[in-house]
Amino acid sequence: MAASELIRGTDDVRPHVEVNVTTSTLPLTPHPPRVANGNPAGHTHSPPTAGDAHDGKNKHERSKLSSLLQNQLIHSLSSGLRRQCDYVKISVPEERADRLPTEWWKTAVAFLYALFNLVFTTVVITIVHERVPDKSVSPPLPDKFFDYVDRVPWAFNVTEVNGLILVGLWFVQWICLKHKSIIGRRCFFLIGTLYMYRCVTMYITTLPVPGKHMVCAPKLYNDSTGKIWRILRLISGGGLSLTSSHMMCGDFLYSGHTVMLTLSYLFIKEYSPPWMWWYRWFCWFLSASGVICILIGHEHYSIDVVIGYIATTRTFWWYHTMANTHTLRDAPNNYLSNTWWNVIFNFLERNVQTKVPVVFSSPVPLPSSCRQRYRMVEGGRDE
Structure with a gap:
């Protein structure tokens, strides 16, 4: 806000003030500034300062950085879970096979x-x-x-x-x-x-x-x-x-x-x-x-x-x-x-x-659909 003229008259003359108002999306100042005569300058908006613009830029950069870190964290967690699932699937059958070898x-x-x-x-x-x-x-x-x-x-x-x-x-x-x-x-x-x-x-x-x-x-x-x-x-x-x-x-x-x-x-x-x-x-x-x-x-x-x-x-x-x-x-x-x-x-x-353990298995290979049905029946009986 800039004033083109200041007070030119006596005390009973109210000054004429020209105000250029610039709108901004930045938050308004909590208290409006006062003019030279000590009266508030009405309900006017304050222009953005250099510090406010710098803070907005920093907030934008921090937002982008946090989004990037969040995406990388989600990706690393999902990759770790996939590796863990693969490890469990491989290790359990091998352990059982080692404990009960066939040795025909x-x-x-x-x-x-x-x-x-x-x-x-x-x-x-x-x-x-x-x-x-x-x-x-x-x-x-x-x-x-x-x-x-x-x-x-x-x-x-x-x-x-x-x-x-x-x-x-x-x-x-x-x-x-x-x-x-x-x-x-x-x-x-x-x-x-x-x-x-x-x-x-x-x-x-x-x-x-x-x-x-x-x-x-x-x-x-x-x-x-x-x-x-x-x-x-x-x-x-x-x-x-x-x-x-x-x-x-x-x-x-x-x-x-x-x-x-x-x-x-x-x-x-x-x-x-x-x-x-x-x-x-x-x-x-x-x-x-x-x-x-x-x-x-x-x-x-x-x-x-x-x-x-x-x-x-x-x-x-x-x-x-x-x-x-x-x-x-x-x-x-x-x-x-x-x-x-x-x-x-x-x-x-x-x-x-x-x-x-007492576990039954078919002496001849069965189709995949029959094997799945057989597992379901055995699982229901065990429960």
Whole structure:
């Protein structure tokens, strides 16, 4: 604001003032300036000063700088989040794979171990058969169960049918398990070990036939060729009476049928989810009824069944206790490590660092839509 004239008259003359007003977008001054006579110059606007213009320029620059910093910060945060998400997706599967390695070659070794002991069992049966005393000379030993329960001829057929069903169910279940390599070598090792025990007990103590109804094949004595053919016939028929491949006697202590019935059920129960309780009870019924029918058919002494059950359950429980409780493996007071098969256990389970979860997977590749639907169903059941 500029004044063209100042006061030129006496006190009673009001001065004439010319004012040039310039509008601006800057904020108005809080108090209007006064003219020379001390009166306010009315409601007029103040012109922008050099300092105000400089402050406005600084504010504009600061606004641009803050916007730039904000954009850079958002970009860096989003990039960091993307990198973090990629890291999580990669690391978790690798960690799980390291804790439960497949190691199929170890499963193959365990399978060969089981196969060898099964074949060796047939050889021992053939040898023991030549030592079984004739039933006319050595009658059956007294058995308390036989005193109270008469023989039922078809009962042993029920035992073998139940055994075939249980083995078939376990095989299908094993094929559908995700960690089948680890579970498979556990199963093969236990089968091989239990039948190796059976070879020892059969060879050490040869019991007479448990019933006079049993028909034993004639003895071959020094006929090595005939013995080899008997071994091959026994292997081809699976050692079952249903296939007419088992006509030899002497393999009583302990019962191989009890081993397979009990072991199949234990594996089915251990590696099936809790929601399949009906399946577990059905398999238990097959196993229990099959074991009872062995005695009802008078095909084994009661001691054969009892020892077979004890040997199978204890070996299974000892092995899985060590496998599922990792603190026991290096514990100084772990008496389970005194078992002779602890070295084999360490070989098979060394790299298994956690308990094997019960997870099913398709044995054949499925389309992507089916895999997604299968995951949804499994996730709903787990919840």
